[in-house]
Amino acid sequence: MRNEPVLQVQALVKRYGPKTAVDGLDLVARAGVTAVLGPNGAGKTTTVETCEGYRRPDSGTVRVLGLDPVRQSRELRPRIGVMLQSGGVYSGARADEMLRHVAKLHAHPLDVDALVERLGLGSCGRTTYRRLSGGQQQRLALAMAVVGRPELVFLDEPTAGLDPQARRATWDLVRDLRADGVSVILTTHYMDEAEQLADDVAIIDAGKVIAQGSPEELCRGGAENTLRFTGRPGLDVGSLLKALPADCAAAELTPGSYRVVGKIDPQLLATVTSWCAQHGVMPDRISVERHTLEDVFLELTGKELRA
Amino acid sequence: MTTGTHTPRPGAAPLPRMIAAQAALETKMLLRNGEQLLLTVIIPTLLLVLFSTVDIVDTGAGEAVDFLTPGILALAVMSTAFTGQAIATGFERRYGVLKRLASSPLPRWGLMTAKTVSVLVTEVLQVILVTVIAFALGWSPHGSPLAVLLLLVLGTAAFSGLGLLMAGTLKAEATLAAANLVFLLLLVGGGVIVPLDKFPPAAQDVLGLLPISALSDGLRDVLQHGAGMPWGNLAILAVWAVAGLAAAGRFFRWE
DSSP states (O other): TTSEEEEEEEEEEEEEEEEEEEEEEEEEEEEEEEEEOTTSOOOOOOHHHHHSSOOOSEEEEEEEEEEEETHHHHHGGEEEEESSOOOOOOOOHHHHHHHHHHHTBBOOOOOHHHHHHHTOOOTTTTTGGGSHHHHHHHHHHHHHHHHTTSEEEEEEEETTTOOOOHHHHHHHHHHHHHHHHEEEEEEEOOOOHHHHHHEEEEEETEEEEEOOOOOOOTTTTOOOOOEEOOOOOOOOHHHHHHHHHTTTEEEEEEEEEEEEEEEEEEEHHHHHHHHHHHOOOOOSEEEEEOOOOOHHHHHHHOOSSSE | OOOOTTTTOOBBOOEEEEEEEEHHHHHHHHHHHHEEEEIIIIIHHHHHHHHHOOSSOOOOSSHHHHHHHHHHHHHHHHHIIIIHHHHHHHHHHHHTHHHHHSSSSSOOHHHHHHHHHHHHHHHHHHHHHHHHHHHHOOOOOSSOHHHHHHHHHHHHHHHHHHHHHHHHSSSSHHHHHHHHHHHHHHHTTTSSHHHHHHHHSHHHHHTSSSSHHHHHHHHHHHHHHHOOOOOHHHHHHHHHHHHHHHHHHHHHOOO
């Protein structure tokens, strides 16, 4: 089942006026969960919306479940489920009312009550969409994407801004979809989300796919390991570097979160902890890890902030 | 949920069921919206009662209610097919409702059909309400129901085209402002409660070509004066309907 592509994008180009949003993008997604990662403005949403039939490619071809999303939209639409990044619901509609409505547009929908229960939307009661919390609005949009029992679901940043419980519930649902043979294309900013859920990850930057593979494959790069620890912010990293072997690098990634990259062996671990002891630092979380997807992502797309 | 719950079983519901569900939801949204009810129910009712019972505007010979009721029926059609539909659709476009529905199994023409059904259902409710109040105020209508029906249908088509054109091209806020402004201007200058012959002759010629004037004048010819088919007014409405719907079809943007 992994061999049948659910999505084939070839040399896709999409421009908005003078700006090229997608610049010759190639992407093949097979059954399972595919995560599309990329910085803001990389072309993720444009790519996904072209696959959903919202945008006509300027050039290149897109096939979703073997169909052209624009010309064969009528055939394709019942087979896909779409979760937009935001909106999509009448501002005066109640959550269960809207979900029931979308269910009525399909021939064999899921049981709406069970879905409402499962995503914790029952508590929305008679509240209309405009007064729901951001998290409730997200979960409703997710429910609307799956209620028609599609073969392929597109989720555009499904957990952006969700609290940890809601995020967990969304992940569980995606896992169940996968287990039941539904394919999922999801865009996300969260590396852990991609690592947790995806069979396959495509990293997009400046309108192109710059890396694709399973999370393991992508992380296997670099032989060096990483040691991370947290302590109080603003430690003297220069002094730590002096204590370490010459080929190591150390940095404070975010305030209070430190990373040492190099050949991490027991000796090096002891060096770091004794340095901490000398400086009166309790490293309250210390871990030795292989490359994470985040490291790979930042390496590939650059660390500087973008406009 | 147990394993297999989500096992794909895609399929569109039968078209009539999709359109009926969509029309029911649209109507429910409209009836739940306070501002919409103000436009479609409260203002026409209030104007009818107020101007029939208090002698503010000189409505010419005969009972005021016989002059006013056709105008208020025209106003009801405009409030639902034009103002209400433009504002609702403008905000649906803004909030991605049209976009989300565009990827559902419901085809676009099905969505438009459902909107039309919802407008017609609302108009039936309005006509019943206005008619009951008018009879209570002593209204005595004449003329052929067929001519009235034809005027109402063509008027609805003309106003729908213009409303959708506005909703599909302007920003939601601009649509809200413009639709209300047009409502107010046409209420005053379209022969709804103020007879057109109160205006200077040159203005009358222009105002008479507006869809609201054609509709209120046509309804008045039939219902107040017992005229036959008001062909001139029907022709004006038909031109507006064709032009408005064609322009809406050409320029409407879904997001």
